[in-house]
Amino acid sequence: MARDTLSSLRGIQERRTLVHDVLEALRQAIWERQLQPGIRLREEELAEALNVSRGPVREALIQLELEGLVIREPNRGASVARLAPADLEEVYSLRMALEKLAVQLAVRNRSAEHIAQLQEVLGDMSAELEMNVTEKRAADLDIKFHEIIIKATGHKRLNLFWSILRPQIYVFLLSRNVANADFREHMLPGHHDIVDAITERDEERALQLIESHLEVTYSRVFASYREFLETE
Amino acid sequence: MARDTLSSLRGIQERRTLVHDVLEALRQAIWERQLQPGIRLREEELAEALNVSRGPVREALIQLELEGLVIREPNRGASVARLAPADLEEVYSLRMALEKLAVQLAVRNRSAEHIAQLQEVLGDMSAELEMNVTEKRAADLDIKFHEIIIKATGHKRLNLFWSILRPQIYVFLLSRNVANADFREHMLPGHHDIVDAITERDEERALQLIESHLEVTYSRVFASYREFLETE
C-alpha cells in the first residue's frame, strides 16, 4: 500500500533515471533542428554537454535508434537520421495499420472516462484554433487525441509500438505549417466525428472515419514535408 | 569495393558484438524454459554465467524487455515475463495488423527472387512434414515463411516491428504441440495459397487468405497454449 502511494507521488515529482532526461533532451534537440540530420552524435561529447556519463547517453541513443530518429552503426557511432519522404510513407502506413486496430478495440473497451478525455481535447482544439497556436501546440493536441484512443484499448504492445512511432510522427508534424487554414478546418470536424462513432460504438463507421482522416492528414503532411525538404 | 567484399565475408564469420551473443543465449534459454517465467534475472549473475561484464547483459535485457520476454522495473531489476492468454491475444492482433499491411505491399513489390524463396520454404515444409519434425523446426519454417513476405515489402519499420514481435510468437509456437495432425494438414495448403495470390498479384485474395490463415493459426495456438499453461 505504502508502495503505491509512494510511486504515485514519485510520478508527480521528477524523472526516475538519467536515461529518461537524456532522451528528452535529445528528442527535443532533434525536433527543434538544433541537431540537424546527418550530424554525428559522439557519446562522450553528448555526455559532457549533458553532464552525465556515457552509459545513459549510450542507452538513450539505442532507444532513439529504435524510434528511427538516430542511425547507429557498429563501431562507427550514431548520427541524426535523415528522414526522406519514403520514411514518412513508412511511418504513416504503419500508423494507419495500428490506428485501425486501435479504433476497433477502443469501440469495444471505451469507458466514460475515455470519452470525457476525448471531449476535453476537442474543446481545447476548438478554443485554441481561434487564436494563434504554435506548431508544437497544435501537434501536441493532435497527438494527444490519437493517443487517448490508443490508451483506451488497454493493449500494452499496441501502446509500445505507438510510443516508438510517436516521436517520428512528431518530426514530420513539426516540420510543416500546421497553422495553415485548411488544416485548421479539417482538424476539428475530423476528430469530432471519430469521437461520435466511438461513443456510439459504431465500429464500422469509426474504422472508415479514422482511415479517411489519416489519409487526409498523410497527404497534407506529405505535400508540406516535400516542400520543407526543398527549402531546407 | 574491398569493404563490401570484406563485410560480406564478415557476415559468414561470427557475431559482431557481445550484446548479440547474450541476446541469443537468453532468448534460447527462455524459449527452452531453462529460464522459467517469473524468475529473476540479476545482471551480475548472468554476466558471470556468460563470461561477460554487466554492460552487454544490461543492454540485452533492455532489448528483451522491448520484445516482451522480460519485465524490467526501475531499481528493481528484471525477470522473465509470464505470458498470459491476454498476451497471446495482443501478439496475434498486432501480427494480424502488420501482416495484412505486409501482403498488400508484398503483392506490389515482390520480385521473382522472393517468390523463389517462398517456394523453397514450401518445398521444405512438404518434405519435412512427411517425417517427424521437432517443434522448433516446424516453428522455424513457419516463421521463415512469414518473414520472407515481410522482407519482400522493403519496409524498414515494418521489419523492425516484426523483429520485436517474432521472439514472442516463437514462445507461443514452441509451447504447443505443432506436430499434431490437423496442424500439419493446415500448414502447407494455407501457405501455398498465399504464395499463389502474391505471385498473381491478387491483393484482395492475398489479404483474405492471410487473414483466415492467421485466424486459424491463432485459434489453434490459443487452445493449446491454455492447455499448456494448465499442465505447467
Added chain:
DNA sequence: TTTCTGTTTACTGTATACAATATTGAAGGG
C-alpha cells in the same frame, strides 16, 4: 600523380569501480 601500406588517431565496445535505491529483517513501541 596515384595507389598501396603502415601508422596514428579517434571513437565505440567492454570491463570495473562507485553511488544510490529498494528490499529484508530485526528491534522497539503501540
Added chain:
DNA sequence: CCCTTCAATATTGTATACAGTAAACAGAAA
C-alpha cells in the same frame, strides 16, 4: 500480537578506465 521504524544487505544506476576497431593520413613505390 501487529505495526512501525531503522539499519543492513543486495542489486541496480552511474561513472570511469581500458581494449579493440575502423577511419584518416602520411609516406613510399609504381
